[in-house]
Amino acid sequence: MNANEASDAVSETNVPPEIRDQLRAWVENERQSHTTSQSEPVDGSTILSMATGEDGFITLDSLKMALSVLNLPLDPESFAEHASAEGELLRVAPNRWKRA
Known part of the structure; x- marks a missing residue:
């Protein structure tokens, strides 16, 4: 046991x-x-693709939803900060990003 x-x-x-x-x-x-x-291995690109809205932007809420759907225990704000630091996201407004 x-x-x-x-x-x-x-x-x-x-x-x-x-x-x-x-x-x-x-x-x-x-x-x-x-x-x-x-x-099922998931990479950052998959998360960002799922979180990208029809308007081409990623919001904190869309990141939360993507992480939840993938059942990943990650903090969406931290994920966005890391993705921004890696050059994958560009901040366009508070809690709003565009893929680089």
């Missing part, structure tokens, strides 16, 4: 019997979604 399995077992025993099946299904679903995101 690994640490995650032990943690799940303890959590399950502390939950009322009426909702154990729901919790078990939710935990399994979360585990599968995390496994999927980890098995």
Whole structure:
């Protein structure tokens, strides 16, 4: 038994019997979604492509959405700062960028 399995077992025993099946299904679903995101490599260009709106701009909200869809636990502001430092994004206004 690994640490995650032990943690799940303890959590399950502390939950009322009426909702154990729901919790078990939710935990399994979360585990599968995390496994999927980890098995599919994603690069910065993919994130930026997903975040680029029809107008050609990237906003903080569109970055949040792209990172959420890809199930990546990254801070959108930090990602934008790093992408700007790498020359991938140009800031055109607060919380608004254009790809370089």
